[in-house]
Amino acid sequence: MTALNSVLLGGQESAEARRQRRIEAFHPSYRRFIRDLSICASEIADLAETFPALLFALSTGYGSTARRDRSFDLVCRGASLRHAADALGLPWWLRKLPAQAFTEPLPSFPAGEDYGLRIASFIPRAPEATAAWLTRVAHAQEGAGSEYALWMARQAEPESWPEDLFDLMAAWAWYSQRPSLFGHRLLRRPWGADMSFKRAREEVGAWRQRLRLSEYLGTGIETPWLADGVVAGFTFVALRTIEDFISESAALDNCLDQYADQLNAGQSAIFSIRKRERRVACVEIGLHGEEVTMPTIVQLRAARNRRAPPEVWQATFAWLGGQRLEPLSPERHAPKPTKRLLARRRLWEPYLAHLEGNGGAQRFRRTVLERLSAHRRQRVRRTQPRTGIGRDGKEE
Numbered sequence: 001m002t003a004l005n006s007v008l009l010g011g012q013e014s015a016e017a018r019r020q021r022r023i024e025a026f027h028p029s030y031r032r033f034i035r036d037l038s039i040c041a042s043e044i045a046d047l048a049e050t051f052p053a054l055l056f057a058l059s060t061g062y063g064s065t066a067r068r069d070r071s072f073d074l075v076c077r078g079a080s081l082r083h084a085a086d087a088l089g090l091p092w093w094l095r096k097l098p099a100q101a102f103t104e105p106l107p108s109f110p111a112g113e114d115y116g117l118r119i120a121s122f123i124p125r126a127p128e129a130t131a132a133w134l135t136r137v138a139h140a141q142e143g144a145g146s147e148y149a150l151w152m153a154r155q156a157e158p159e160s161w162p163e164d165l166f167d168l169m170a171a172w173a174w175y176s177q178r179p180s181l182f183g184h185r186l187l188r189r190p191w192g193a194d195m196s197f198k199r200a201r202e203e204v205g206a207w208r209q210r211l212r213l214s215e216y217l218g219t220g221i222e223t224p225w226l227a228d229g230v231v232a233g234f235t236f237v238a239l240r241t242i243e244d245f246i247s248e249s250a251a252l253d254n255c256l257d258q259y260a261d262q263l264n265a266g267q268s269a270i271f272s273i274r275k276r277e278r279r280v281a282c283v284e285i286g287l288h289g290e291e292v293t294m295p296t297i298v299q300l301r302a303a304r305n306r307r308a309p310p311e312v313w314q315a316t317f318a319w320l321g322g323q324r325l326e327p328l329s330p331e332r333h334a335p336k337p338t339k340r341l342l343a344r345r346r347l348w349e350p351y352l353a354h355l356e357g358n359g360g361a362q363r364f365r366r367t368v369l370e371r372l373s374a375h376r377r378q379r380v381r382r383t384q385p386r387t388g389i390g391r392d393g394k395e396e
Contacts, residue, residue, distance in 0.1 A: 022048035025099035033059040041076045051081050053094035056102040063088050093120040101130035107142045107358055122153040142358045143170025147193055155197045164367040169204045171351055183347050186210045212260035214242045215372055218340035225269040225333050226323050234315040235274045248272050251279040252303045266334050281308045283316055293327035
């Protein structure tokens with residue numbers, strides 16, 4: 001072998017090794033598609049170094065077929081990469097990201113220059129941090145739109161936050177912008193671009209508990225454990241719907257709107273105690289510790305969880321003593337599965353319709369909706385009393 005042939009062969013091997021390293025910088029799930037496309041033309045292969053996002057987008061079905069063909073042709077003819085990206089509808093700011101940032105198909109980001117300038121300023125400096133950052137921003141864009149995506153892009157805290165909470169936070173932000181929907185009425189405080197991530201986490205946590213409460217209550221409890229009544233000027237009214245719990249919580253400044261875990265066990269019922277139109281206290285009725293089919297007072301609290309005055313206690317005992325006593329069956333009083341399903345559809349159908357347009361609906365069902373129902377079933381099993389009344393834990 002001549003010296004010239006050795007040099008040429010060495011150069012060919014070096015170019016092949018370099019091409020392979022470029023491809024291996026991408027996520028393993030997409031390397032085959034990228035490799036197949038790169039073989040078509042050296043100009044396409046060079047994108048792995050000059051514009052990884054464009055190569056990734058062309059390899060993973062970004063945009064329409066016509067747009068991909070036009071962009072591919074421009075690259076092969078040596079046109080500017082900016083023109084090729086514009087032909088595909090791919091934002092130019094994505095050129096700043098390394099190949100390792102791309103771990104799933106890209107959403108349709110806004111193409112405006114202002115958006116690009118703003119979001120590019122939040123790209124992490126460390127290449128190893130870009131994949132998690134882009135995933136969060138992409139899901140935020142799909143889930144709740146541009147302003148929310150920009151807000152998420154600048155957050156430094158949530159690197160290890162679970163996927164289901166990211167998706168739930170996006171839903172919370174989406175409903176925050178739509179006051180006419182039922183999901184908005186379950187918010188304690190809506191998302192805003194000036195909100196800190198810590199406060200957003202707190203609000204999503206509160207919203208999640210209200211969602212769990214809604215999962216249990218469905219369209220409302222039709223037959224409460226005990227009858228409403230009036231004793232000594234105090235009115236006792238069963239809380240039946242999620243709106244009842246939220247308004248009672250607001251009026252008494254307590255945590256009744258976060259009472260999902262207690263109600264999920266099926267062993268409690270809550271009644272509002274009112275003096276004329278004013279709400280003065282609430283009482284939780286549960287099953288007696290020794291006579292497990294009989295009711296008993298579990299908690300009785302005035303506003304801000306203060307102790308209720310003696311006259312409220314006396315009226316409550318009198319109201320309870322005046323009930324028709326019969327064995328209590330939690331299954332009989334729990335909302336029917338069909339009613340829960342109707343309530344779930346009313347809540348989530350608008351958001352799932354929004355996600356269907358960008359392919360995120362299936363992931364949201366898996367990461368959020370299935371876990372909400374699973375948590376309720378697990379909670380029922382964990383809190384099932386050992387002494388008597390069983391629950392089969394069946395779910396719609």
